[in-house]
Amino acid sequence: MTLSFYVARRFLRAFALVGGTFLGILMLIEMVEQVGRFQAETFGLLDAALLAALNVPATFYLILPLIMLLSGVVLFLGLARSSELVVIRAAGRSALRMLVAPVTVAALIGVVAVAAGNPIVSATAKRYEALSDEFRADAGGAGQQTVSIGREGVWMRQGSGAGDDTQAVIRAARANLDATRLYDVTFLIFGPDRGPIRRIAAAEAALVAGAWDLRDVKDWPLEGAQNPERAATTMPTLRLPSDLTADRIRDSFGTPNAIPIWDLPAFIAGLEDAGFSARRHMVWFQMELALPLMLAAMVLIAAGFTMRYARMGRSGMMVLLALGAGMAVFFLRNMAQVLGDNGQIPVALAAWATPVAALMLALALILHLEEG
Helix, strand or coil: CHHHHHHHHHHHHHHHHHHHHHHHHHHHHHHHHHHHHCCCCCCCHHHHHHHHHHHHHHHHHHCHHHHHHHHHHHHHHHHHHCCHHHHHHHCCCCHHHHHHHHHHHHHHHHHHHHHHHHHHHHHHHHHHHHHHHHHHHHCCCCCCCEEEEECCEEEEEEECCCCCCCEEEEEEEEECCCCCEEEEEEEEEECCCCCEEEEEEEEEEEEECCEEEEEEEEEEECCCCCCHHHHCEEEEEEEEECCCCHHHHHHHCCCHHHCCCCCHHHHHHHHHHCCCCCHHHHHHHHHHHCHHHHHHHHHHHHHHHHCCCHHHCCHHHHHHHHHHHHHHHHHHHHHHHHHHHCCCCCHHHHHHHHHHHHHHHHHHHHHHHHHC
């Protein structure tokens, strides 16, 4: 037990060293990128540091498997160079028993990352987007279109696309998969620096180039009309200018990692109730659940290549092989995610196949070396 705690502490120290190094590098790179992105007189170094600090956690969380791989390499190289591996083997401790401690620590780090780190990353990502919009608006840029989906329906915000600076809030009971066709829809139009000036209800709205084509329309003038209901008009069709496009709507849904994992099941249910496909979010949810297993597999991959005696030589080659194998597993996981998002493979296969295969192959390599 004492030996297990010692190896676990060494692994935590290696993880802190590698993770801290990557955090510092990512922070510097992100600050430079933010300074180049917002070239405004009011944008200073502190603003760049704030935006970088809000955006770095998402990048760090994304490359966490690679950080775990490097932490394992640092641990096992350190044990080999100090001849502690020889002492551990001489004491009768097998490689698999020694690996229990770092693998358990890696899995626990994965659990903490999913349970606590995921919501933190989601919160910082949202705050980063909000501050970016503020700086972009100060620099004279346009705001972003937004889409919100819940059990009460689909909500959007758009510009008019007619150059009159009006904005419209759109609410629909349901929509097709890409939100380019809305049903039981209401448009509430706001004038610049004024309140609502117009309300339009339609049975159906279809997005075409530069406009919405509405069917079965009722239009209420809200500005300058004492009785909007009496002044309302009905018409079979109406074309309403819009600056939305199908690509912008799809991008406005955001990435699944912007939603805390605790809220993902309810969000997925809201997507399905609104008529949208929740496959991307289901794949991401399952991949988050599989993250602890992925981190454990990365430690085993590092052990399979670098848990050797220092006198055997070829340490540099083994490190390169470990990094290559870990990078291959990392990109294979991303490829499986893309295939799962596109519906080419089942959700469970996209999320769990790569970590399970990596874990089994790494164990096979370690057992082969033990037998040798």
